[in-house]
Amino acid sequence: MTAWPPRGAGLVVSAPPGTEILLSRTFDAPRRRVFDAFTRPALLKQWHGARGWTLVVCEIDLRPGGTWRFVSHGPGGAEMGYGGVFLEVDAPARLVQSEIRDGWEAGEALVTTAFDERDGRTAMNITVRYPTREIRDSVLRSPMRRGAGQSYDRLDDLLSKGHHP
Amino acid sequence: MDTSTLDTTFAALADPTRRAILTRLTQGDASVGELSAPFAMSQPAVSKHLRVLERAGLVSRGRDAQRRPCRLEARPLREALDWLADFRQYWEESYQRLDELLARLEEQEDS
Numbered sequence: 001m002t003a004w005p006p007r008g009a010g011l012v013v014s015a016p017p018g019t020e021i022l023l024s025r026t027f028d029a030p031r032r033r034v035f036d037a038f039t040r041p042a043l044l045k046q047w048h049g050a051r052g053w054t055l056v057v058c059e060i061d062l063r064p065g066g067t068w069r070f071v072s073h074g075p076g077g078a079e080m081g082y083g084g085v086f087l088e089v090d091a092p093a094r095l096v097q098s099e100i101r102d103g104w105e106a107g108e109a110l111v112t113t114a115f116d117e118r119d120g121r122t123a124m125n126i127t128v129r130y131p132t133r134e135i136r137d138s139v140l141r142s143p144m145r146r147g148a149g150q151s152y153d154r155l156d157d158l159l160s161k162g163h164h165p
Numbered sequence: 166m167d168t169s170t171l172d173t174t175f176a177a178l179a180d181p182t183r184r185a186i187l188t189r190l191t192q193g194d195a196s197v198g199e200l201s202a203p204f205a206m207s208q209p210a211v212s213k214h215l216r217v218l219e220r221a222g223l224v225s226r227g228r229d230a231q232r233r234p235c236r237l238e239a240r241p242l243r244e245a246l247d248w249l250a251d252f253r254q255y256w257e258e259s260y261q262r263l264d265e266l267l268a269r270l271e272e273q274e275d276s
Contacts, residue, residue: 011260013253017172017179021252025260029267037263037270047266050258137171140248 002116004123019136023126031115031122035092038113048072053080064089068097084108099128107135174245177221182206183214187223190237194227200235 003024005012012024027034037043041058048055049072057071069083084098087110095113110129115122130136177183186200201211215235218224222241227234 011253011257013249013256015171015175015249017176023256027260027264027267029271033267033270034263037266043266043270047262048259050255050262133172140171140252 002114002123003125004116004118007121015136015140019130019133021128021130021136021140023124023128025124027122027124028120029122030120031117032092034122034124035115038095039091044070051075057081059083062086062089062091084111106131107139171245171248173221174223174241177217177223178242180214180217182211183218186211186214186218186235187237190224190235194234194236196232196234 003012003022005024005026007026007028010025014022016022037047039060039062041060044058044060045055048058048070052075053072054074055070056073057069059067059069061067064086066086066089067083068086069081071079071081073079081102082099084100086095086097088094088096093115095111097111097113099109099111101107108131112127112129114125116125117123128139130139178187182204185204189195189200189203197208197212197215200215201208204211215224215226219226223238225236225238227236
């Protein structure tokens with residue numbers, strides 16, 4: 001089912017019981033343009049990343065079985081590499097890809113991205129499925145370290161802070 | 166061992182009786198008997214819901230052996246909502262840059 005968050009609502013995030021995170025957002029652009037922004041390295045490098053993270057390596061072989069690889073640089077010289085394989089490519093409507101962060105194979109995610117167009121606007125609906133609920137929750141708790149090797153340490157810190165103030 | 170997760174929090178909130186119990190507890194502590202009164206439910210049935218809420222860390226029980234009053238513990242709920250809000254804000258920053266890029270691409274196409 002396609003969610004159409006209203007204009008100005010920004011990103012809508014939900015975590016239903018299970019192992020998935022759902023992300024929905026609308027853009028004031030036809031879906032061909034949005035799809036290009038999600039799949040062309042020259043465009044991705046202009047927007048992808050937040051909180052001081054920028055995409056420095058972006059390689060995409062956009063076909064079923066093709067690989068993708070991103071490297072992002074973050075605050076304090078931090079570097080994070082991640083990539084995977086495209087399982088489905090149906091431009092400009094749908095992408096299914098695996099996503100593995102370097103050194104965090106246990107956290108491999110299956111990412112399904114759907115783009116729907118209506119009256120020149122595009123709804124993006126992303127479903128990220130993790131292997132377990134614990135991994136899903138750790139990603140929600142600490143997005144900037146999503147998949148990084150120290151995720152579990154950080155999760156432990158957060159949990160101990162949260163429950164033993 | 167603490168097994169609190171987003172799922173246990175949200176699963177605990179998924180039931181209308183449990184939400185009603187939490188709503189009642191926002192007005193102050195209450196015994197199982199006091200909580201059972203508004204519901205067409207037996208005390209054991211209400212106790213079962215309370216155990217789910219206790220396991221999720223949303224309710225604690227007092228030490229008074231007779232009444233064992235129930236108390237609302239708001240922190241796990243607040244934490245779960247904070248995590249979602251923080252995660253949302255993290256990615257929203259990126260998508261706002263995408264909004265700007267899409268607008269620039271439209272100008273380039275028009276010119």
